[in-house]
């Protein structure tokens with residue numbers, strides 16, 4: 001099955017392989033501290049969906065070095081680095097703080113781009129001004145957690161913003177030259193395959209430049225775990241999940257980049273689906289089925 005993978009896109013754009021070094025910032029999330037919600041999205045762990053990030057200690061270049069060090073055996077010296085601010089909501093801060101951390105990130109000799117994970121309702125004018133000033137000089141990616149375009153489903157998992165907020169955010173980000181990546185979850189409670197595909201269509205129509213798909217997985221310590229234990233959650237099997245992915249790929253216009261076909265939860269707290277636990281097997285399956 002043909003799709004535009006992140007690896008191909010990065011080679012086309014940067015002329016080399018790229019590695020995303022996950023780096024924590026000193027931020028939290030407005031869906032946890034009461035500004036727009038409490039308790040967070042029900043699937044979100046204590047680490048704010050960023051368990052693979054390096055510690056939030058030291059300068060940003062030091063944190064980037066730490067993240068690179070962890071994978072130095074796997075990536076070559078010629079691999080470019082994307083500083084990936086993954087955990088929590090990385091624009092839930094002052095414009096001055098964002099400006100400072102982006103400046104620090106780009107001062108690292110191997111960093112060619114930044115990718116900023118955030119919520120679409122956390123992009124006020126001051127933050128957009130900062131993003132604009134960097135996107136004029138460097139590649140800037142912003143990753144938006146849409147998960148679904150269905151506001152009813154979003155209410156169930158406590159997203160705490162309406163889909164129209166996402167639409168406006170994509171338009172504003174694209175206006176200032178930022179590359180938008182949309183996160184979509186397949187397998188959310190109550191959604192049919194058609195609902196899931198509708199989320200993909202919605203993101204494409206909104207103008208997203210890339211997508212990241214993942215299946216709903218359950219982590220210990222989350223409210224989703226409580227619902228799962230009570231028998232209220234059905235998780236997708238590997239075949240069910242990738243059948244949906246295959247249909248989703250068919251909906252993507254040429255040029256929309258697939259940054260991820262599926263995600264993997266942190267092993268220590270991952271409860272299910274069990275097939276996501278063996279990463280090597282999942283990769284082999286993807287290679288057999290999609291490459």
Ligand code: SF4
Nearest residue numbers: 029040041044048088
């Ligand atoms: S918006 Fe992101 S960080 Fe905040 S609760 Fe939801 S998944 Fe977690």
